[in-house]
Amino acid sequence: MSTDTSTSLPVLTANDFASDQDVRWCPGCGDYSILAQMKKVLPSLGVPREKMVFVSGIGCSSRFPYYMNTYGIHSIHGRAPAVATGLKAARPDLMVWVITGDGDGLSIGGNHLMHAIRRNLDINIILFNNRIYGLTKGQYSPTSPLGKVTKSTPMGAIDNPLHPLSIAIGCEGTFVARSIDTNIKHLGAVLKRAAEHRGTSFVEVYQNCNVFNDGAYNYATDRETKADTTIELEHGKPLIFGKNRDKGIRLNGMNPEVVELGKGISEDDLLFHDEQTPEPSLAYLLSRMSYPEFPEPIGVFRAVDRPRYDNLLNAQIVDAKKAKGDGDLEKLFMSGDTWTVS
């Protein structure tokens, strides 16, 4: 028997998380960047690869698990949150990631997404939002804007789009965040926060589909405009944005408004971000801020602590064993009246 009881992990790198499969997304797809950031973040978590499972549904984003040298399930359309729920409930020791998209997560799988979030299992859900159906070659999605002309909406989309983060907050999400595929530093930091959160983390990533919806997020990624069209949320800090950091968000009654700093308005007049407030209204209000009326917030909208389904489920088993003793088949069979035939 070895005397060395050290359990320290070998130091891993991003490359250790690459599988032997060729990545087959279209050249220039935003998914590449998300994959790269994920591989970069994972080694920093102190979790062995074999303890990680990536679960996905169907869609371009859902090919993600094939490219990771971890365990993975590429399941069926929309169902990844449910697959992950069963896996995490049965195996709370595993780190479970769900990779989904706007069609997979919000359309066919909306129900599962909603319930996974409210149960607050300790899993991480990353929703790649490209506002289009890419794998089926260009139909509008639940996040496509009104009027969007696609193959299936030649006269323009007529259904009102969903705001993924509003949904997550409405479903009692305990960790809700947003980042952007090309903002790699920010994306990496948000993924790390999501991984470290205990409970369901929901991250929307603005992701460009350069084939079927190219430029959907140009306003938020363009070097020239992004400082004015996005606003980086920081806990405890006022909401300031703009190239010159001269604009801010102030609350006017229940409504946010854009104000210019100076001219009698100081930082103290601005809305201060509080990701930990138990009341979800602030996070919801932020999730409704949309371009062009507002800069769109990125970062962590909400991070609160609440009991987790996987913990509670397994605690009930411990409690039941304490109360009734370890399950005994003989006792079970003999419960109720018995009789002997001789």
Added chain:
Amino acid sequence: MATSTGVSPRETKHTSKPVKELVAATVRFCGDSGDGMQLAGTQFTNTSALAGNDIATFPDFPAEIRAPRGTKAGVSGFQIHFASKEIFTPGDQVDALVAFNPAALVTNLVDLVSGGILVVNKDAFDEKGLKQAGYEESPLEDGSLRAYQVFPVEITRLTRLAVEELGLGMKEADRCRNFYAMGLIFWLYDRSLDPTLRYIEAKFGKRPEIAEANRRALKAGYNYGETTEAFASQFRVNKATLTPGLYRNIMGNEATAYGLITAAKRSKCELFLGSYPITPASDILHELAKHKNFGVRTFQAEDEIAAVTSAIGASFGGAMAITTSSGPGIALKQEAIGLAVMTELPLLIINVQRGGPSTGLPTKTEQADLLQAICGRNGECPVPVIAARSPADCFDAVQEAWRIAVRYMTPVFLLTDGYIANGSEPWKVPDLKALEPIEVKHPGPVAEGEVFHPYARDERLARPWALPGTAGLMHRIGGLEKQDITGNVNYEPANHQHMVDLRAKKVANIALDIPQQTVMGPARGKLLVLSWGGTYGACATAVRDVQEKGGSVAHAHLRYLNPFPANLAELMGNYDKVLIPELNKGQLRLLIRGEYLVDAVGLNKVQGKPFSVYELVNKINELLA
């Protein structure tokens, strides 16, 4: 170890009434769905079981929880067949009918034998009650019940009288009426009150006044039979000669749940159930949820699809994964079952069949999901299918289903139905020492750089069940076609052909690993009755009856529906004709004809009700003539 409670010695009765011995009797309680008829039935069942009878029961209730009082839509019934010989069905017709109101009478009278005993709650036969049942005149007065022995008893008034001193409200007093009726029927069939008195204590002990009221009502009903001159005699059904052993009464869904817990223990797996409430399967979820101290995890999912996909996730993690539902829910699960076929993960899908299509007949039985189980998915998607034949048999069927699932790394369908799920019969408690382990293997960790092939196969073509958490075995599975051995995504034509063939062969080979089909009766003859699932009891009884009269008929009851037992073709060839009775339009018949080119004859019924023995006997005789 729990001790056998048995039956306590009865006091010697001082009755002058004669006791007639019967070999078998069938009793049905029926009334409004709020009248406690299911409770009356189960109490009579347990009492008869404890008295040593063989029993078979058939609860029959409406889909509506509380249809308007006194209407035909709200009638709930519970039938018990008890005997001193071996029986397999709850009985075609009833010898004694207890009807709590006119609606219950009008809907159930058709099943009472001519000359049978009819006890009615006379107080319910008022103008309103009669009108709701569609009677112009009271059947108690117009002579229309002349063919029966009618006992109009003022059950409502007499129950109120019995509990009067306890000061209960009218509503609470009336809730004791089912105990009054039980007492009367217990007297009629010379049954001990002890098991029901124990039940009352256990159930209502915390509310002493309610417990006392129920006790008084029960005894008042019993004494009514004993002391009034209405009943001239009592009946007695003696102990049956069952195989020696320790017995208890068990319902089908309960046996399924016990079977699952047992199979989990035998295979040293932790049980995970993903389920969504649906009639008549929910009781499996309820029962398993009670037994968390066995490490059982029950997950009430947001829908049927989440129920099965969560189970697939749990299976990937190494759990004994189960999903339970009924026909419409199974339809929703089928895409995910295809995923389990593709990913070759063990999974039990339990379908407690009910009348379809669509929402159909939620509380009534049918066998019309056989083809759904065998053919209900996209693509070439073979799934082994097993069916339970009786309430207690659900226990054994589960063991077999899980053995196959883990041995072959495959989802397995287990079919039961509403009839056996809610029915009950004596269950010979299994000897735990005789239950061998169910072997489950997981590959161990491998060193960095060593290659792991998730789709390499053993001699039975099963792939390895490699669990997350095992170092070096990281792999990805999914619904896209797999490359043989490596499990990587692969769309090549020859590989797809090979993989489709492999999956089919793996399931077909199970035929070599299941018992040969047996027959009850002559090995050769004029007619073979080939049945499956919950029709076992009726078919076995009918065949036995015809055999006793010299008919050249044998019975083969299939447990394995995919694949069929290897000797089935040869076996069918030993008979001139094959009759396949089914509670559907001929689904097994279609499969048998397609697979074996056997020109089988069908007897098909879809009325939400099990077969009556006489229907089968008539058909058998017709084919033998």
